[in-house]
Each structure stands twice: as structure tokens, then as C-alpha cells.
Amino acid sequence: MQYAILTLDPMFAKFADFIQQYDLPHEIHLNRTRVWIQDSSLLTYFLLAFPTAIHITDEDDHDR
Numbered sequence: 883m884q885y886a887i888l889t890l891d892p893m894f895a896k897f898a899d900f901i902q903q904y905d906l907p908h909e910i911h912l913n914r915t916r917v918w919i920q921d922s923s924l925l926t927y928f929l930l931a932f933p934t935a936i937h938i939t940d941e942d943d944h945d946r
Contacts, residue, residue: 883925885936886916893935900931 887897889912901908901917904924908917919925929936 883921883938884916884918885928885932885938886914887932887935887937888914891935893932897932897935900928 887894891897894915897915897917900906901915906917906919908915919928
């Protein structure tokens with residue numbers, strides 16, 4: 883599943899640390915950073931850690 887956070891979001895630094903800690907595949911863009919997390923206990927932890935900052939994105943929507 884693909885998730886993203888806006889670069890200016892107050893949770894961005896914590897989000898970046900999370901990506902690095904778990905070595906998750908990601909793409910960094912000017913306005914947001916996307917990350918892919920498989921359905922697992924890590925996904926549950928991720929969703930609990932970032933309940934409002936994360937937006938589910940569509941794989942084909944490159945304008946977000």
C-alpha cells in the first residue's frame with residue numbers, strides 16, 4: 883500500500899525517521915514523500931503513529 887506525507891507537515895521529520903529506521907521503499911518529491919508498506923504489523927504501527935498526517939495515494943495519480 884502507498885502512503886504519503888506533505889513536506890511541510892509537522893510530522894515530516896518523524897515520518898522520515900520511520901522510513902529510515904525500517905528501510906522502507908520511498909520516493910521523495912518537492913511537496914511530499916511517498917512510501918510503500920505491505921499489509922503487516924508494521925503497517926498497523928505506522929497507521930497508529932501517523933493517524934492524521936498520512937494520505938493514501940493512488941498509484942496512477944502523479945499530481946499529488
